Amino acid sequence: VIPGWFAEISPMWPGEAHSLKVEKVLFQGKSKYQNVMVFQSLTYGKVLVLDGAIQLTERDECAYQEMITHLPLCSVPNPKKVLVIGGGDGGVLREVSRHMSVEQIDICEIDGMVIDVSKQYFPEIAVGFDDPRVRVNVGDGVAFLRESPEGLYDVVIVDSSDPIGPAEELFKKPFFELVARALRPGGVVCTQAESIWLHMPIIEDIVSACRQTFKGSVNYAWTTVPTYPSGVIGFMLCSTEGPAVDFQRPISPIEKQESNVESKRPLKFYNSEMHTASFCLPAFARRAIGSN
Numbered sequence: 001v002i003p004g005w006f007a008e009i010s011p012m013w014p015g016e017a018h019s020l021k022v023e024k025v026l027f028q029g030k031s032k033y034q035n036v037m038v039f040q041s042l043t044y045g046k047v048l049v050l051d052g053a054i055q056l057t058e059r060d061e062c063a064y065q066e067m068i069t070h071l072p073l074c075s076v077p078n079p080k081k082v083l084v085i086g087g088g089d090g091g092v093l094r095e096v097s098r099h100m101s102v103e104q105i106d107i108c109e110i111d112g113m114v115i116d117v118s119k120q121y122f123p124e125i126a127v128g129f130d131d132p133r134v135r136v137n138v139g140d141g142v143a144f145l146r147e148s149p150e151g152l153y154d155v156v157i158v159d160s161s162d163p164i165g166p167a168e169e170l171f172k173k174p175f176f177e178l179v180a181r182a183l184r185p186g187g188v189v190c191t192q193a194e195s196i197w198l199h200m201p202i203i204e205d206i207v208s209a210c211r212q213t214f215k216g217s218v219n220y221a222w223t224t225v226p227t228y229p230s231g232v233i234g235f236m237l238c239s240t241e242g243p244a245v246d247f248q249r250p251i252s253p254i255e256k257q258e259s260n261v262e263s264k265r266p267l268k269f270y271n272s273e274m275h276t277a278s279f280c281l282p283a284f285a286r287r288a289i290g291s292n
């Protein structure tokens with residue numbers, strides 16, 4: 001370890017470790033589920049770390065939060081009911097609240113410390129919790145879905161950490177089956193789906209579980225996030241049987257919504273071209289994932 005630097009060392013990405021120069025550690029804690037740390041970096045703003053894995057930095061969180069949210073929400077007409085599993089930093093909530101058609105935003109985050117720490121150190125991200133449509137549940141997303149009514153949600157967003165630790169169950173078929181049950185016909189789920197450079201075997205397992213579970217379309221999209229391992233992150237976009245969803249052509253371009261939020265805080269990353277482009281895969285990934 002180099003003094004003054006945070007190195008993201010993990011068995012999830014052996015032999016490599018993205019590093020950020022640390023100015024000051026602002027918070028260190030241990031919740032019921034994981035180690036939580038916040039530090040001020042020299043060039044990426046404040047950084048949130050869970051069990052040694054970078055969850056977000058102020059400088060590039062826009063790419064992840066905007067893509068994971070607007071890829072699903074701009075793929076269905078008039079989304080009204082949205083569920084976020086994970087997402088305790090509030091960034092996805094902030095992005096969902098841009099959509100004026102949305103009436104109800106449920107969130108189920110397992111670790112209350114993540115919510116508290118985000119509100120204290122990342123107010124620009126935790127602002128998502130202020131939206132009156134948001135209903136917060138602190139608990140396990142699997143249990144939440146077991147208790148939620150069938151066919152309730154238009155969109156489910158699974159904004160999870162990595163499949164090591166509290167999020168492990170969120171990458172397996174039984175969880176996807178609970179998500180499919182909670183979605184309306186033609187409803188859409190978007191999940192955090194790791195890196196095509198680092199996790200092809202994991203992604204292939206996720207894709208095959210999703211193909212067995214979601215009888216609409218199953219697509220993989222990806223984008224660039226400099227501070228995530230290998231500098232990219234992917235998303236599974238799946239729809240249940242019902243009205244067809246064409247993920248590659250956004251039907252409700254968010255940029256054109258007359259929401260007052262847009263004027264106050266314009267999108268930094270997502271637009272319709274990036275939406276369509278995010279489903280284009282390099283040859284090795286297309287061969288492994290396929291597309292339909």
Ligand SMILES: NCCCN[C@H]1CC[C@H](N)CC1
Pocket residue numbers: 053054055056064087088089091159160161162192228229233
């Ligand atoms: N809501 C914060 C983002 C959580 N997703 C991250 C994706 C990349 C992982 N290595 C760490 C979590």
